[in-house]
Amino acid sequence: MNVIINEEGEKALVKLEGRIDTTNADQFMKDITPLLNGAHTEIDMDCADMEYTSSQGLRMFLMLQKNVASRGAKLVLRNMRPHVKEVFDITGFSHIITIL
Amino acid sequence: MSVKKNFASRLSLYVLLISAGLMLFVSVVFGLFVRSAVRKSAVQLTQKELDNAILDIEKVITEVERAVDNVDWIVEQHRDDEAMVCQVPRELVSANPNIVGSTVAFEPGAFKGRPYFAPFTYVDATSGEIRSIQMGGADYDYPMLDWYQIPKLLGRPYWSEPYYDEGGGEQRMSTYSMPLKDETGAIYGILTADISLEWLSDLVRSIKPYEHSYTLMVGRNGAYIAHPDSAKVLNETVFTSALEMRDTTAMTIARHLLAGERGMLRFDNDGTDSFAVFAPLSNGWALALICSDMDIFRNAYVVNFVLGALLLLGLLGLFFGCRRIVRRQTMPIVEFSNAALTIAKGNFKARIPEVSTRDELLTLRNSLDYMQRSINDYIAELKSTTASNERYESELSIARDIQMSMLPKAFELKGNCDFYAMVQPAREVGGDLYDFIEAGGSLYFLVGDVSGKGVPAALFMAITRAAFRFIGALGLPMAEVMRRVNNCLCDGNQNEMFVTIFAGKIDLKTGRMDYCNAGHNPILVVHPDGKAAYLRARPNLAAGLFENFPYQDETIDLEPGTRLVLYTDGVTEAEQADKKQFGEDRLLEWAAGLTPDASAKAAVIDLYARVKRFTDGADQNDDITLLSVLWNPATKTIQE
Incomplete structure (x- = not known):
C-alpha cells in the first residue's frame, strides 16, 4: 500500500496504490494522518490504482470523512475500480463519502 | 588428524617452511663462501707444492750445471793431456750421483789432430759400474748430432730435450752441453753431462697434495717429460692431449705452459671439473699440477653434509617443538569449542574453561x-x-x-420455518455474528460482520448481539429495530467501528418477510422452482456510524419452499493460495445446484464444505458465517 500526497496550497492531491487489508490498515492510518491536521480544505484522492479495501480500510475512510466534514472541508474519491466501488456501495459508504 | 585439519600442525608446517627457506638461503650463501675459500686455499697449497718441486728440480739442474762449470778450466788447462781430459768425465760421473754420463767431445782435429776425440764415462744401468769408452768414428759422427751441434751454434750451454738413450743407459735422459772455448773464444769442443730423468718422474709423481691430483712436466716443445701415464712420456705432447679434450681451456693451459708463464686456470678435465696451476723451470721446461674440484671440496662436502643433516634435525625439532607449543597454547580454543558445542546442544549452564x-x-x-x-x-x-x-x-x-x-446452538423448528446457522472465525475470536429471536409471531434473524478482526471486533460483535437480542425481543417493525440497534452501537463508538447487518422478520403465519440491509452483502433467494437470485436490497448504511440514520426496510412475500441464504464476505472473498476468490457467481452456481428438499442445516454444511474445497487448505483470512432459512418446506425436516 502506497499513499502519495501532493499539496497544492490548501488542496491535497492524494494517490492510493495497492491493497488496504488487515495487515497494513494501521500503516494506512499513519500514512493519511497528515490529512487529519486540518490544513487542507479539499482532499482529492485518486483511487485508480487501489486494488482492494477491507472493512478496516473503510473505517479509515470514514474517520477521514468525519474529520473533513467536522471542519467544513471536502473529501473526494475518484477513479475507483468497479469491485472496490462495489464495497463502498454495499456498505452504504457511497452515501456518506463523495465518490466521483 | 591430518595436517590440514590440525591448527598446530598447520602453523608448525608454515614455520617449518619459512625456516627451511631461510636456512636453505643461508646454507647456499655459506656454501658458496666456503667453496670460494676452499678453492683459494687449495690453489695456494698446490702452487706452494709446485714451487717446492721446482726448487728441488732447479737444485739438481743447478748442481749439474755448476759441476760442469767447475771442471771447465781443467779441460782448458790440460787440453793436450789425454789422461787428464779422460779424467774429467770420469770425475763428473763419480762425484755427482745425478750425472749418469759425461763426455768431453773435441772438434775434429782439435785434439792432437785426431778426427774424433770424445772420452765418455757412464754408469752402466744394469750393473751400476762406471765405464769409460771413446766415442766417435764413421758410425758415430758426433759433431753432426744435436747435443753437439746446438750448443756449438748457440755458443752457450744448452739442455737438450729429453730423449730415450738407447745406446747406453736405456733410460730417459737429458743432456747438459757446454761449449769449450779457447783464449780467442773459438769453440774447440763440447763438455756434456747426462742426467737420468727417472728420478724426475719419481719426484714429479710424488707431488700429490690431493688423492686424485697429478703433476706433469713438459719440455720446451711440449713433449711430456713426466706424466702419471708413463707411456705418454716422450711419446706425446701436451698439445696432442689438449686437442683430444672438449674444453678448449686445456689448449690455453698448454700455450701458457710453453710460454713459460705462471698461473692458474680452471677447466673441464674430460668430465671432471678441475684446475691447473703451472710454472716454468729456468731451462724452459714447465710443470703443471692438476687437481679435481671433487678432491679439493671433499672436506667441504663432508662439512656441508653434516651441516645439512644438522639443519634437517634442527628443522624436525623445530616442527615438533613448535607443534607442541602451539597445541598447548591453543588448547583453550579446543576447550572453548567443546564448551560452545555443549551450550549449542542445550546445556546453557555449561562451564566455560x-x-x-x-x-x-x-x-x-x-x-x-x-x-x-x-x-x-x-x-x-x-x-x-x-x-x-x-x-x-x-x-x-x-x-x-x-x-x-x-450464538444460539439450538435450532428449533419455528412453525413452518426451518433454519440453521454457523460461524467459523478466522482467528480465536471474530467479528461475525448471527442470531434468531421469536417475538410477536414473527421470527427475527440477522447476520452481521463487524469491521476488522480479533478482539476489538469480538467486543463490538458482543455489543451488537446484545443490542439485537434486547431490541428484537420488543416485536418492533424491522426498520425500527435496525434504527435502535444502530443508535445503540453509535453510543460511545469513538473508534468508528461499524457492523454490516442483514436482518429479517418473517411473519410465521403469512410468510411475509420485512428485511433491512445495513451495508451487508446481498442475500441469496432460492425459489421453490430451484432458481436462485441475489436479493438486491437497499444498502442503507453499515450500523454504528451515524446516529439516527434513517434505515428503511423492504418487504417480500415468501412462497412456500423458498430458501434464503445469508452469508458474510468471508464466503465470497474466501481465497485460494493464488488469491482467486470464491465470488458471488460461484455462490449462485452452488445455490442453483442445491437439492430442493435439503434441510437448512444440510444446505449450510454443504456450502461450508464447498468453500473449504475451493480454498483447498489455504489460510482462512476472514470469519465465515452462514445462515439458511427454509420457509414452509414441502417435506418436514426434523431439527436437531
Whole structure:
C-alpha cells in the first residue's frame, strides 16, 4: 500500500496504490494522518490504482470523512475500480463519502 | 588428524617452511663462501707444492750445471793431456750421483789432430759400474748430432730435450752441453753431462697434495717429460692431449705452459671439473699440477653434509617443538569449542574453561561468557514471554468459548420455518455474528460482520448481539429495530467501528418477510422452482456510524419452499493460495445446484464444505458465517 500526497496550497492531491487489508490498515492510518491536521480544505484522492479495501480500510475512510466534514472541508474519491466501488456501495459508504 | 585439519600442525608446517627457506638461503650463501675459500686455499697449497718441486728440480739442474762449470778450466788447462781430459768425465760421473754420463767431445782435429776425440764415462744401468769408452768414428759422427751441434751454434750451454738413450743407459735422459772455448773464444769442443730423468718422474709423481691430483712436466716443445701415464712420456705432447679434450681451456693451459708463464686456470678435465696451476723451470721446461674440484671440496662436502643433516634435525625439532607449543597454547580454543558445542546442544549452564593468559584467548573466553549469559537472559525472557503468551492464548480460548456460547446452538423448528446457522472465525475470536429471536409471531434473524478482526471486533460483535437480542425481543417493525440497534452501537463508538447487518422478520403465519440491509452483502433467494437470485436490497448504511440514520426496510412475500441464504464476505472473498476468490457467481452456481428438499442445516454444511474445497487448505483470512432459512418446506425436516 502506497499513499502519495501532493499539496497544492490548501488542496491535497492524494494517490492510493495497492491493497488496504488487515495487515497494513494501521500503516494506512499513519500514512493519511497528515490529512487529519486540518490544513487542507479539499482532499482529492485518486483511487485508480487501489486494488482492494477491507472493512478496516473503510473505517479509515470514514474517520477521514468525519474529520473533513467536522471542519467544513471536502473529501473526494475518484477513479475507483468497479469491485472496490462495489464495497463502498454495499456498505452504504457511497452515501456518506463523495465518490466521483 | 591430518595436517590440514590440525591448527598446530598447520602453523608448525608454515614455520617449518619459512625456516627451511631461510636456512636453505643461508646454507647456499655459506656454501658458496666456503667453496670460494676452499678453492683459494687449495690453489695456494698446490702452487706452494709446485714451487717446492721446482726448487728441488732447479737444485739438481743447478748442481749439474755448476759441476760442469767447475771442471771447465781443467779441460782448458790440460787440453793436450789425454789422461787428464779422460779424467774429467770420469770425475763428473763419480762425484755427482745425478750425472749418469759425461763426455768431453773435441772438434775434429782439435785434439792432437785426431778426427774424433770424445772420452765418455757412464754408469752402466744394469750393473751400476762406471765405464769409460771413446766415442766417435764413421758410425758415430758426433759433431753432426744435436747435443753437439746446438750448443756449438748457440755458443752457450744448452739442455737438450729429453730423449730415450738407447745406446747406453736405456733410460730417459737429458743432456747438459757446454761449449769449450779457447783464449780467442773459438769453440774447440763440447763438455756434456747426462742426467737420468727417472728420478724426475719419481719426484714429479710424488707431488700429490690431493688423492686424485697429478703433476706433469713438459719440455720446451711440449713433449711430456713426466706424466702419471708413463707411456705418454716422450711419446706425446701436451698439445696432442689438449686437442683430444672438449674444453678448449686445456689448449690455453698448454700455450701458457710453453710460454713459460705462471698461473692458474680452471677447466673441464674430460668430465671432471678441475684446475691447473703451472710454472716454468729456468731451462724452459714447465710443470703443471692438476687437481679435481671433487678432491679439493671433499672436506667441504663432508662439512656441508653434516651441516645439512644438522639443519634437517634442527628443522624436525623445530616442527615438533613448535607443534607442541602451539597445541598447548591453543588448547583453550579446543576447550572453548567443546564448551560452545555443549551450550549449542542445550546445556546453557555449561562451564566455560578459565584461561590464565591476558590475551586474545581471554577476549574469546569473555565473548563466550557474554554469549552464554545473553542466551540465558534471552531464554529467561523467552520463558516469561511464552508464559505470558500462553496466558493470553488461554484467555483468548476462553473468550472464544464465551463468544461461541453467545450464538444460539439450538435450532428449533419455528412453525413452518426451518433454519440453521454457523460461524467459523478466522482467528480465536471474530467479528461475525448471527442470531434468531421469536417475538410477536414473527421470527427475527440477522447476520452481521463487524469491521476488522480479533478482539476489538469480538467486543463490538458482543455489543451488537446484545443490542439485537434486547431490541428484537420488543416485536418492533424491522426498520425500527435496525434504527435502535444502530443508535445503540453509535453510543460511545469513538473508534468508528461499524457492523454490516442483514436482518429479517418473517411473519410465521403469512410468510411475509420485512428485511433491512445495513451495508451487508446481498442475500441469496432460492425459489421453490430451484432458481436462485441475489436479493438486491437497499444498502442503507453499515450500523454504528451515524446516529439516527434513517434505515428503511423492504418487504417480500415468501412462497412456500423458498430458501434464503445469508452469508458474510468471508464466503465470497474466501481465497485460494493464488488469491482467486470464491465470488458471488460461484455462490449462485452452488445455490442453483442445491437439492430442493435439503434441510437448512444440510444446505449450510454443504456450502461450508464447498468453500473449504475451493480454498483447498489455504489460510482462512476472514470469519465465515452462514445462515439458511427454509420457509414452509414441502417435506418436514426434523431439527436437531
